[in-house]
Amino acid sequence: MSTQTIDRAIGEYVGRCVEHLRDLPESDRSSILDDIRQILTEVTAELEGAPDDLLGPPDRFVNELRGAAGLQTGEPAPPINRVTVQGLIEWAARLRSHRATQWLSALARDLRPAWWVGRGLLLAGVLAQTTSLEAWRWTGGILPLPAVFDSRVLGWVTMAVGIFGSVQLGRKAIGWRRLAGVAATLVAVLAFVAFASTVKNSYPTVLTGDHPFTDVTYAGPPETTAPPPLDIVDGMAVLIGTDAGMQETVYSPDGAEAVYGGFLAAGVAPGSIWVELDGQRSYPGSVDAFYQILANRFR
Amino acid sequence: MDSTQLLKGVLDLAVMAVLEERDGYGYEIVTQLRLAGLEPIGEASVYGTLRRLHSAGYLTTYAVASDAGPHRKYYRMTEAGRQALADGSKTWLRFTQTMDVLLHEEQR
Numbered sequence: 242m243s244t245q246t247i248d249r250a251i252g253e254y255v256g257r258c259v260e261h262l263r264d265l266p267e268s269d270r271s272s273i274l275d276d277i278r279q280i281l282t283e284v285t286a287e288l289e290g291a292p293d294d295l296l297g298p299p300d301r302f303v304n305e306l307r308g309a310a311g312l313q314t315g316e317p318a319p320p321i322n323r324v325t326v327q328g329l330i331e332w333a334a335r336l337r338s339h340r341a342t343q344w345l346s347a348l349a350r351d352l353r354p355a356w357w358v359g360r361g362l363l364l365a366g367v368l369a370q371t372t373s374l375e376a377w378r379w380t381g382g383i384l385p386l387p388a389v390f391d392s393r394v395l396g397w398v399t400m401a402v403g404i405f406g407s408v409q410l411g412r413k414a415i416g417w418r419r420l421a422g423v424a425a426t427l428v429a430v431l432a433f434v435a436f437a438s439t440v441k442n443s444y445p446t447v448l449t450g451d452h453p454f455t456d457v458t459y460a461g462p463p464e465t466t467a468p469p470p471l472d473i474v475d476g477m478a479v480l481i482g483t484d485a486g487m488q489e490t491v492y493s494p495d496g497a498e499a500v501y502g503g504f505l506a507a508g509v510a511p512g513s514i515w516v517e518l519d520g521q522r523s524y525p526g527s528v529d530a531f532y533q534i535l536a537n538r539f540r
Numbered sequence: 541m542d543s544t545q546l547l548k549g550v551l552d553l554a555v556m557a558v559l560e561e562r563d564g565y566g567y568e569i570v571t572q573l574r575l576a577g578l579e580p581i582g583e584a585s586v587y588g589t590l591r592r593l594h595s596a597g598y599l600t601t602y603a604v605a606s607d608a609g610p611h612r613k614y615y616r617m618t619e620a621g622r623q624a625l626a627d628g629s630k631t632w633l634r635f636t637q638t639m640d641v642l643l644h645e646e647q648r
Contacts, residue, residue, distance in 0.1 A: 273591075279613050280587050283567035302584050309551065309588025329635055 251281040254292035254299060261303040269312060277306070357411035361404030363429035365389075368399050370436070479535065480517035483509050497535050501528070551589045553632060554578060556598065556617060556625040563616040565604075566590060590615055598624050 255278050262270040284295050296302045369387030389395040410422040481500050482488025487509070491497040497516075504514050505528075515522045516534050525531040558564060558572045570586045593599045598621030603611045617625070 276587060276591060280566055280583060283565060283612065284583065287567055287571075296583060305582055305584035306588040306591075309585040310591040311588075 247285050250292055251278060251285065254281060254296075257299040258303050261300050262307075265312060273303075273306070273310075273312075277302075353411060354408065357408045358404050360411075360425055360429040361407030362400060363432050364407065364425060365396070365400040365403035366436070367428065367432045368403075369396055370432075480522075482515055482517070483513050484515070485509075485513075498532075501531055550632065551581075551585060552593060553625065553628045555586065555589050555593065556621060556628075559599065559615055559617045560622065560625060563614050565612045565614050569615070593621065596624075597621075 255274055258277055262273055281292050288295055365387050369389050372390045387396040387400055389399045407425060410418050410425060414422050479491045479497050480488055481491055481497060489500045491500050512524060512526050515524050525534055554573055555569060558569050566587050570583050573581050598618055599615045600618055601613050601615055604614050605611055
C-alpha cells in the first residue's frame with residue numbers, strides 16, 4: 242500500500258474512533274486520537290493490513306485503550322495498579338492467616354480415629370448402662386470395662402464390636418455408612434451427656450422397689466462406706482445397722498434400701514436391723530416399716 | 541482464573557520492566573512483551589498503560605525523526621518510574637512467593 246493509502250486508511254479509522262471518545266474532555270479526546278494515529282502509524286510500518294484487521298474494530302480498540310489508560314469514567318487510575326496488586330497481596334495475607342485454621346482442621350482430621358474408638362466405647366457403654374447393675378468397673382483406675390447383662394465377657398465383646406464398628410464406619414464414610422456414623426455419633430454424644438449429668442444420681446437399681454420414693458429432694462452417692470460429698474447437709478445421714486456390730490451410713494433412700502436388702506440377704510432378721518435417724522434409733526419390724534421411716538425422713 | 545485478568549494487574553510492571561533497560565516506542569514494547577511470553581496482550585492495553593504511566597510521571601516521551609518513515613514517539617523511564625518499578629517488583633515477588641506456597645499446598 243502506498244503511504245497515501247495508508248494515511249487515508251488511518252485517518253478514516255481515527256475518525257471512527259471519535260464517537261467513542263465523546264464523553265471525554267476535549268484535551269483527553271484529542272490526545273487519545275493523536276495516540277491512536279501514532280499507534281496506527283507504528284503498526285502499519287511493521288505489518289501489512291488494514292487498520293481494522295490490525296487493531297480490531299474502533300469501538301473495541303478504544304474501549305480497551307481507555308480501560309488500560311484509566312479513562313473509563315474520565316478519571317485516571319492510580320499510577321501503579323497498586324489497587325490490584327495490593328488487593329491481591331491482602332487477599333493472600335488473609336489466606337495465610339487462614340492457615341492457622343487449616344492447621345486446626347488438619348489436626349481435627351488426624352484426631353478422628355481417636356474419636357471413632359471413643360464413640361465405639363460410648364456406644365458399648367450405653368448397652369452396658371442399660372442392661373447391667375454395675376455397668377462399669379475401673380481397672381487400675383484407668384480403663385473402664387463395661388458389663389453387658391452383668392457379664393464382663395459380654396461387656397468385652399460389646400466393647401470390641403462397638404469400637405470396631407465405629408472405626409469401620411469412620412474409615413469409609415460414604416452412603417449409608419456416613420448416615421450410620423452420624424447417628425452413632427449423636428447417640429454417643431447424647432449418652433455421654435446423659436451419663437455425665439446423672440453420675441451423681443446414679444444408684445444401683447432398687448432391689449426391692451415396691452415403695453419408690455418420689456419427691457425426694459436429696460441427691461448423693463449410694464456408697465455406704467465412702468465419705469459424704471461436701472454438699473450433704475448434716476443430719477441427712479441414715480445409719481443402718483445391727484446389734485451384732487454391722488452398720489452402714491447411708492445418704493439416700495435407694496442406698497438405704499440397698500443396705501437393708503443387703504442385711505436381709507446376709508441373713509439378718511428384719512426386726513434386728515435398726516435405723517438411726519437424727520441420733521435416734523428405731524427397730525422397724527418389717528420392710529414396710531423401714532420404708533416408712535425413710536420416707537418420713539427424706540421427704 | 542482468566543490470564544487476562546492477571547495481566548491487567550501487572551501490565552504496569554511489565555511495561556516498565558521493558559523500558560528499564562532501554563527506551564522504546566509503542567509497538568516495539570508490544571513486540572518485546574509478546575516475545576517475552578505475554579501472548580494475549582493487545583496493543584490497546586499496552587498503549588493505554590503507556591499513556592497512564594506517562595500521566596503519572598513515570599515516563600517521559602520524545603519524538604525521533606526517522607528518514608524512512610514518520611516520527612516515532614519514544615518512551616523513557618523517569619526517576620520516579622524507576623522507584624515505582626523497584627517497589628512494585630518487591631511487592632510482586634512477595635506475592636508470588638505466597639502464591640507458590642499456597643498452590644503447592646493445594647496440590648498435595
